[in-house]
Amino acid sequence: MAEAHPVGFQWVMEAKGRGAKVFHVDPRFTRTSALADTYLPIRAGSDIALLGGIVRYILENELDFREYVLAYTNAATIVSDEFVDTEDLDGLFSGYDPRTHTYNERSWQYVGQEETTGYRAADRERDTAAGLRHESHGIPVGGQVRRDETLQHPRCVYQILKRHYSRYTPEMVERVCGIPHEKFLELARAWTENSGRERTGVLIYSVGWTQHTVGVQYIRTGAIIQLLLGNMGRPGGGVLALRGHASIQGSTDIPTLFNLLPGYLPMPNCHNHATFTDWVDSIRHPGQKGFWANARAFGASLLKAYWGDAATPENDFCYDYLPRMTGDHGTYQTVLNMIDGKVKGYFLLGQNPAVGSAHGKAQRLGMANLDWLVVRDLFMIESATFWKNSPEVETGEIVPEECRTEVFFIPAASHVEKEGTFTQTQRLLQWREKALDPPGDARSELWFFYHLGRIIRQKLAASDKPRDRAVRDLKWDYPTHGDLAEPSAEAVLKEINGYEVATGRPLSAFTEAKDDGSTAIGCWIYTGVYADGVNQAARRKSRHEQDWVAAEWGWAWPANRRILYNRASADPEGRPWSERKQYVWWDADKGEWTGYDVPDFEKKKPPTYRPPEGATGVQGLAGDDAFIMQGDGKGWLYVPSGLQDGPMPTHYEPAESPMRNPLYGQQANPTRKVYDNPINSVNPSPPQPHSDVFPYVFTVSRLTEHHTAGGMSRTVPRLAELQPEMFVEVSPELAGELGLAHLGWAHLISGRAAIEARVLVTDRLTPLRLDGRVIHQVWLPYHFGREGIVTGDSVNDLFGITLDPNVLIQESKVGTCDIRPGRRPTGPALLELVDDYRRRAEMTGGRPPIVTTDASEREVG
């Protein structure tokens, strides 16, 4: 955090100054480690074993915050007797289908609800990263659940969790992670001792955590701990994600993602969203409780914002204009389709996949096989020049005179040359004022896409093709101003906020959304950002003039709420858990919720409210159902539905690992997304032979002085000067073993590529002794490429493409490689080197074995 989010880290130091204990877990000792109380080195890819060890420590010693756990989590809920755990199936849960490598979730359900979920096409859900739609809400569950408030029932979640993690002992943590067990116990003690009524603990991760084949389950394990310890929805608690781009949260909420529409509404698929009603019912699940009951209003209002007057209740608001998914249309599948010649055009908007995405060669060969490419950036990036300056041009795999891709580079406006909002990592929208006009041909994305749309609409204005109606009917009338005809960002923000169609009055809350066409809302979770016709995101009341919650600085979704699920900061009766940690509470005299923040609860619903028999929607939530976006109002220790890879996190080895999984016969995530394409490959891991060809583990991350793929930092003289060269950090022990000299050169080889880097010998990396052997890890920054002021090989070239099954994010924080002293060969000799390794490892194509236990046979039978 001190490296990649230094200014955010000031608050960790502030907390430390007030007595907080800071633990840092990382494969490499960093600036964060230097300032922490305790640093724990960890083997990359083993975090679930560590966190699972903490869960076991809490449960074995009954250190959970019992009142919180009983009231606000599903610990007491009883699970189906059809459920079988990984502990009994050698690393698989019940319901695994070895033909599709997916689970049928039926047996994971709460008891009595086995039929409510039924068969969901799990492979299709994996292909469309369906889990992402739960970013703002949990999956619904039906009816009333059976509970055992004593937590003794053998099939209640609490007991299932306890059995599941029973083997995650301190000794096992040491064997899997390489963390000495006394250090583990120090962490476990500090975390539990600093949680409860009087104290809270926070878990902070950077999004490298998501770049694993079990990335979602990493975060799930953290959530289990924080729920057991009562750290969710309370000040100083939570699971905080440190995201890496100025508005990456905004571009998820208002998604430039294939499987979502704004506000986490799913992009329809052709299989089960044939009609508008099918689509909204799949979101709201009629008859079930929770806030998603209003999904019909959110869906109708979005379509109304898109298609304006053309969208009417009679034509289902032009629902038929929406394109339909049939499977995986994600970035990696798309790139493989480019290589296969199926894609003609590509826009790159401030992203540099030639350096930033996994398997750089696949990215570049894909772009070299397009008809046209449009690059919008501030600088000439590697993804714009792959045809003249790339590793493949050197090796002869791309020949400029034979590469047909037509490339348009359209310069972009910088953040000071346009106005608009960023959503930062805590869901806070901040409006930026424009300082000056962009230079020359540089234009904002707002300008580029508004005018591109305007020109396309002009060209199609006379078309009578049915497919062009969605374009012609589009509401595309943003006012423009100035010499450049810049569209009004405020007008767009007002549409995002939503307005009453008849009067144009901006809406104040998403509860005003209607399903009759009388409201238009571009992104329902952002409703309120333009309340009362005021740009709330532009608020800049000084921190000196308001309290520590700072509710009048910018605007946070939803409803300017700064801590989600903050109903849990009060006890079931609505009283603060302690005076020290009071945040939101029930004011009995006024009959309403109040506090420092906007209560995450219906303002007038008393803690004593119990839903009448058969109540659905919001009325179905009781006065102590703190997790209001969850179908049962509870924080989920156990997830009966909605995850591809199991209801509880389980340690699997990375897709590429030098180690056999010490916990299960099942080596790696049995539901991970793999691609069969000749360009892609996975280095062998046990129990396959030849894993010794790639004996070292490498991991990558950021430097303070550079940003992502380097397009905004290797091009900036000050920053280029501070970190001028690609390097690899190597422990003194490994340097000795390989004969690597400090400041000399080394090259690293995987089944995809070989790259070179300067050697930095440092004890920031330490060999891990685990399971009777030594594992060496090396670290590299992923910022380098061939353009800009400072250049170097791109480490993402070393990675293959294997994805997390829930969200289709690639495993690019851990891989295996070999390391040799000296510089890599160049030209065709470079290809020969990589081919030689592939031959030795027998990487002949095809997918690696997904199931590595014989338990699956029992399951299928």
Add this chain to the structure above:
Amino acid sequence: MGLKTFIEGWPVYRQLTGTDPLGRGAAAQSARSATLTARTETADSMARSVCPYCAVGCGQRVFVKDGQVTQIEGDPDSPISRGRLCPKGSASKNLVTSPLRETTVRYRRPYATEWEDLDLETAMDMIADRVIAARDETWEDTDDQGRVLNRTLGFASLGGATLDNEENYVIKKLFTALGALQIENQARI
């Protein structure tokens, strides 16, 4: 130089006798620094902005004089950053004024070995034509069972996490109306 002037020239004297006992302001000022003026004081305008790098969202103040950015510094009012910026945020002025910035359209013809110039209006028109053509060539009305698809997989887009919410909104809106599904950004990687 008289004795009084000589003694008053000592910073420590000014520190002990003046209004700056910590010696961090006027007491430490030299004759030369007394003649200097901060760029922030002479700027024509100041815009309140947000750092463009990571997602912490540090407040920035952007100072402009004579149509040039002359200074970018932390916004002390921000409850997030309290006026601080990291090395990248502090280099923001260097980012927006970098000599490497491209400010004209660059065009690479198929099979060409070099860039050439193109005017923006022509480029926009050419891109619009290519989008329409790719869409027409790859359009899918229905699947083989007659179910509605109403889409094109003929072109794709990548990026959005460095852009504004308003920009992401119009990108998604336009692509969806065009039937284009393959829109992705940094959140996927």
